[in-house]
Amino acid sequence: MTRPARAALLVGAVLLVIAPVLAGNAFYQRIAALVVLAAISASAWNVIGGYAGQVSFGHAVYFGIGAYASLLAFTKLGLPPIAGAPLGILASFVLSVIMGLPTFRLRGHYFSMATIAIAELVELLVTNWRFAGGAIGLMGPATPRSVADLLFRSALPYYGLFLVVLAILLALTWWMERSRMGFYLRALGSGERAAESLGVPIRRYKLYALLISGAFTSVAGSLYAVMIGFVDPSSGFGILVSVNMVVMAALGGAGTLFGPLVGAIILVPLAEMTNAFLGGGGAGAAYVAYGVIIMLMARYSPGGLAQWAREIRALVSGRRRRAA
């Protein structure tokens, strides 16, 4: 890592840690926590969708599994909701194997189509599953029984917790980027056939990527359930949950370490503000905007904002070289 990059990273990290304290307002602190939560799921999506280039439109399945595992652990076993997170991770592994084995034989679009169908199928099944609350959903604890319930009035403790998880995920992604796996995934993302002919065991590495991606998305779902204390089929498994991950990663830069975080920092406050000002109709407006953003990014800048950053940097360094 170059020296300016390391300095920028340090400044960014410090800003992330102190941002909500600076905000000093419950509304903004809540938004800050939601930004980091969205960044976790978008960064998790990024491992399979960005690095490996296997675009999933059904990651809500993992998110919903995590959220339901947490609230089922509370309602059925009387455990604190966070205790459901490991169960969610286990379930996500099983799902990754079921989903990955057949679809990874196929290229590109098939995986995307299959993920939409699986998410839709699971949402329908959960809606009709009375044990898991059916269409009504599940509630978390109303009052904290102990600290383990992680029920706080302020959003700051959640912010801290989410930030730790995000840091773990980004560190893992960073390590993966420079390991053999990172090279394999990038080769995969830029051309499956070429990667395969060069001897990349593509199915195995796609599965590894999906396992990591699914597990962290499930953790994001568990954290969501812990903070919000409620989940129903559409807020857990709905297609819009997947949409959020895709649009944030695509805007910031799919397949880059910090792209999804940047996307979340831009989009979550925007969506929360429109919700606050426009009321219920605001959600629709936000998704119209998301659709436009996705189309514009696909058409003009498939690398997201990260691509702009690279182009600007190249321009600046080119000018400096010419001046010298």
Place this chain on the structure above:
Amino acid sequence: MILLQLAADGLLLGAVYALFSSGLTLIWGMMNVINFAHGDFVMLAMYVAFFAATLLKLGPAIFVPLAAVLMFGFGVMVYLALVRHVMRGPMLAQIISTFGLALFLRYSALWAFSANFVSLPDRLAGGVYDLGGIRLAASHLLAGATALLLTLGLHLLLTRTDLGSRMLAVSEDRVAAALVGIRADPMQAFAWGLGGAATGVAGGLIALFFYVSPEVGNSFTLLAFVTVCLGGFGSIPGALLAGLAIGVIQSFSAYWFGPSSKDVVVFALFVALLWVRPQGLLGRA
């Protein structure tokens, strides 16, 4: 008797599925691009039919062709403004572009028309025919028969006409087609137009007896995926058979397991199909 009745209802609905799915399979076959907004095209056509029938008091003989023409234009526009540019780009851009379009259409419709379910007045194609004990609603009969004829027509257009041969040439090999003087671009634009027109007709027909809402496109997109996957990517006769089969499967599962199960059964079938035979029942590996 009830089984025959269910089969007949399923076949008529299935013919409409076949029609809009053949639009999807045509586009896929031409250029290996999936339109994730395909069902939302059908949704737009349904609103065209709804407003033409309620505000302008037009009948299906006028609003179905109207929807076809408008959606033909819309398909060409989507190709020229979006798909043409992302086709040569990275896979990510190809896949998310039409998904973004789907979001845009769905939530614009939600904004403009509200989330309420609406439906066309019954009298447009009212009446029930009794064929030896099988009762068929006139609206279903009209929709099913028209869709069946047009799907066959689309197949004939591709296999029996000069234009169709040129389109097939482009789908076989763009470069070789260009060498014999067939430019890919207008053919692909035309394919998107035809795909749009297929959703236009299907949307206009299905609106005769199906509720209209901004969210309705989502399940049509998935139905089209299942149909195309079952019939083999790029094959219109395949899409026709698969569409009819799915209509019948839906009709029987709604009867046996309750109406809310019909999508569950079809989506489960899709996932199972991807497991065992991803190239489709009639498709080549």
